[in-house]
Every structure is written in structure tokens, then in C-alpha cells.
Amino acid sequence: MWRTPTRSVLVLVSSWFCLWSLCTAADDVDGEVKIEVLFKPLDCTQTSKKGDLVNVHYDGYLAKDGSQFYCSRSDKAGHPQWVVLGVGQVIKGLDIGMIGMCPGEKRKITIPPMLAFGEKGKDPVPPSATVLFEVELFTVSRGPRSMEAFKEMDLDADKILTKAEIKEHLKMSYEKGGKPRDDPHYEKIIADIFYKSDTDNDGLISAKEFNIYGHDEL
Ligand SMILES: [Ca+2]
Ligand SMILES: [Ca+2]
16 A cells, blocks of 8 residues: 555556556546536536535445445435535535536546545545445535525525525425425424524524635625
């Protein structure tokens, strides 16, 4: 196992290694995220970008034998996961691979170990493993913690988000994504949002509580 400080060095060392070994480890050495679009809806006007809140299902597999190590459909009661893109909430390769997706799109994303779980791996992913994710994206909310998103959700423009306002927004997003859900589904997401964001526990999300990344003035 070599230890290298940067990706470029890794690629260089790997190239030398290839000369000696006929490149049998070729799947691990190119260091790039590979994206394969499995399904793209005809209406693909809004695509995900860094900072967006996306709602996704994703299944993780080991590239070497195709065995599944994660499935969001069976984790956390099967709810799609809420992920803010580009902030390290998920492994780097997914942050990269989920950019530019529109609601309803499905992708297969192949991620080298350095952009996944690294040299050490993370149980049950073994060390230096190339992983593969199948991602289905349901909704994209523009700049989830931005002024733009806050204003969109704040229907009465009082600079406070109520549960009803957030629910309305969720419903709209899901309907736009072509996958409307039942009430208990929205209630669970809202409970999660308030648990994480309503820091003063007053049952409302203020602009300050909403803007956890502080990248926009409210
Ligand atoms: Ca309001
Ligand atoms: Ca509050």
C-alpha cells in the first residue's frame, strides 16, 4: 500500500506501477468520478448545483464484485435522503457526481477510493475500494439556505417560516418532481428540519436559523 499526499502524485505513482504490473488495478487508478446517465426526463430545466438541497435515493456497491453496501431505500425507514450538495455532507465523489442532475434523473456514479472512503475504507467498505452509486434524484431546491430559497418558502413574507409554509414548499417540490407523497411523509421531513434547524425551539424557523451556511445576507 503506497501512501501519497496528493491525487496527482497517486496518479503518477500508479502509472509507474502500471508499467510493472500490466495495469491490473486499472479500475482504481484514474482518480476521476465517472458519470453515466441512466435516465433523463424530457423536462430537464432545473438542474442541481453546489449549495442546493436535493432529495435522493442512493444505493452503494463495491465496484470489484458488485456487492451492495448501502441502500437508502432500506435505511432510515426508506425515506429519500436530504443532501446539501458540495458541503461535504456526502463523500466527495457524490458531491461531484450529483451536480447537474434534474428531478427524476437517474445516474450511475463510479467513484475512485480517494474521492470515496479512501485508503482506510469505512466498514463495510474495504480499504482503497472503488465504489459505485446508483442515484435517483427526486427534488432540487435552489440554494436551500439562500435568500432566494427562503423568500420562496416564506409565503406571507414575514421573514419567519412556519411548518405550514415549509409543508407547502415540500408538496410543491415533490409534485414538480412527479412524485407526490402523503401527509405523514411530509410531517416526518418537517420534524427533521425543525429538529435540526429550530435552535430556539419556538416552532418557527427564523431567517438566521435557516441560513446555517451564512453565504447569503437575509
Ligand atoms: Ca412566513
Ligand atoms: Ca426558531
